[in-house]
Amino acid sequence: MNIEIKSLNDFFKEKSLKIIEFFILILVLFYFLVPQFVYSQQTISVDFSKKLQKKESIAGFLHFNDLTPLDKNIRMLKPKYWRVGNALHDKTKRVQQIKLLHSYHITPILVLTDFFAGTEDNWGKPFLKQQKFRDLVKNLYLENGNEVIYDLWNEPDTDSWGGSEEQFFQTFKIAHDVIRSLPGGKNAVITGPGTSRFNKDFLRNFLKYCNSNNVRVDILNWHEGGILKDVMNVQTNIRTAEKWIKEFPKVGIKRIFIPEILWHTEQFNPAAVFAYLYVIEKNGASGACKTCWDTPAEFGGNTCWNNSMDGILDPQGNTRSVWWAYKFYADSLDKRLTSSSDESIMNIPYLDSDNNFSMIITNISHVDLTKLVIDLKNMNSGIINRNGNQTLKLYEITNTDEKPLKSPKLLFEIPFSMKSNNKKINLENIAHNKMYYLQVSKRK
Template sequence: MQFTFKFQSLNKLLPICLAIVTLLLIVYLGQQRSIAQMRSNVTVDFGSPATDTISMSGILHGIDTTKPPDSSIKPLQAKLWRAGRLDIYDRVIASGAEFQLVVSDLWGYGSNPKGWPYQNYPAWEAFVRQLAQQNKGKKIIWDVWNEPDLRNPFWNGSREQFFETYKRAYRILREELGPSAMIGGPSITTYNKEYLTAFLDYCKANKLEVNFLSWHELNDTMILFVDDHVIDAKRNFQQSASYRELKLQKIYVNEIVGNLAQYEPGEILGYLYNLEYAKADGACRACWDTTGGKKVSNCFNNTLSGMVTPNTFEPRAAWWAYKTYADGVNSRVLSRSDNDRVVALASKSNPEGNAQVLLGYFDRNYSSATTVTLNLRNLPQLGIQSGQKIRLKLEKIPNNQERALQKLVTVKEESVSVVRNDLNYVIPNFNVHEGYLLTVSK
């Protein structure tokens, strides 16, 4: 029997097969390029201490007189606490933080029966005077009004009416409390240079001091620019001879971390790193509603602005981001990353006496993981010599949102020998929104 093979069908399929193979090669090679691009290199120099480091650990609202317990508060080592109530003053001061009082919170905004200040200036002045008289001798930073550029719910008048409101409050506070009282603002919703210039020009024209300048950074897509804003404000306002008579002493970014990032360790560390780098004088974590169907404000449920769980006060990932950040502030060393969205906060000594590197990866528009290569330099500055074995412990701060996190997730522990004075360490599959803590011990 004779067999005859016909290749007509195969000939028709051949171009299709070639096209599929070509497409797969393009996709494969494209993936290879993408993978190659998603590598981040971080250098830490334990021989180069950072100078004049200021902690950005701070909180807006978040507590009452007893809750959450001190054991939840103390590890965060908050340096600035912004609140609209006075019954927590003693607790805040005992924690080691400065107390910033939002006067407008006590006035009540539009819900005050007397209306907005510009509708009844005598009532506003009497209120401020009584408040000052009742709190003489307390170490209060006086923040006159919250977000006067946000029409609802915090302001219903014009910009000029807010300036007048500040002027009347400032003069009474200065009269009652003397020249050392810290009075400032305007605590607007974003870094609006035109608004800040108009405010400072008004104060200059009316011979008012602005002892601190403040605004909020709550746009989670703009984390890369918060340091630029602080540097710009220092150069154009604080250090400017034109505004010297305002006695502008401090730059406070007194609300940070937006709604989208409130539980995300990577973004939180991005805010803290950039503000610390720019040498702001203080920052406070903002508070937002909880997620899910039944929303509750994290401002007033005693959760440290959402960092611990309600009622049970268990730590969340956000709490661990702040805690590990605070652990390293006092011994900060210089670090450098070739990826702007991967930040490293390195320290020679945490409370246990060990060196640590705290890393965060943030990006609202990109979801791919990155591989981070850490180059740890000048290890002899930690008392580690060439040939010596050291212990490395890598822990993850996962992006687990509102769920409790009793402890950091241990990824790897190992003992390695140091060759020369440096060491390379690789962290693969570093996901966006997460944080990692590498601890170095002898």
């Protein structure tokens, strides 16, 4: 009898364990498969009843040799900023090229000590030769006045600085005091500290120093040399910095700027460029300059010094795939539409110069989208071109790395009507880490 009872207990114990194991399996499957299902299907809602917005470009570049051969690209891409230094050592050339930048309505950002780096021993350590440093800053301000932004040093939190954190802060104050003391200097735009990353301790200590030593900084900046999956960290960093700005109001910071974006592995990736521009603009920073790097395919090549606009052109001036990210971003500035979506589906809907509906899309999620619905609402508002037969086209801006890309890849072209008030566009297989361009235009 005891043996039978024991066997019966074992039987129920085994069954209980199997039931528990079954539920654990269900939970595991739910954990892994449901998010895949949810994230693989997304919707972008576009409301045509909202007022069109005109945006100021935040796009910028770093270094160049000569702007003249870049005229066509500058006019098409409409950059707002250009951060310059080493290539403009010669004063005559510098004055001429900065005048050209202004003719394009581009704001130059001068990395002060860059212009004179390497001219003598220890010049990389201006805290050892303070009078020479004062003279440098004075001459550059007298040359350019308030027509440029003054970025005093590049990445002082790295070995390139050559001194301590405190020595940098003191040197920053020297430059600040020289500029502010000159006629008109109170209205000069000064930015810093230009750290190599969002270095919390360095940035916060910099703000404390400025707050305690009457150093007025107009623009707070740091570099974001990340990869695509890091892009949402930029949003977090900007929001943290905004809290600090409120904490130290005496410093006088009016805006945030990102002087360099993207790691060398992403320098030719159109999806990464668009994602960084999108997040930085959305979070209210005033600008972002593309970082230049050594180029793998060009022996000894470097996109800082080959006049390629930081690699968006090849050395012969042909457009690479990353160029198209800047092209479509520039096209979107005049007539932006309002949209809503999950933050992983970055998109900018807009009307092009012919009032055709257009949209830039980048999926930064960890999965490809099996289905993406673009829900168009209130199209009877009268702001779009709906005359005649129309065509829906979807393009993929394929990442060709250093190889040229003359035009985006057309994925499909179908007849499409926007004459109803509400309509949905169903897209399939929208891959992550890729950039897409959608357009509805009059059929030819």
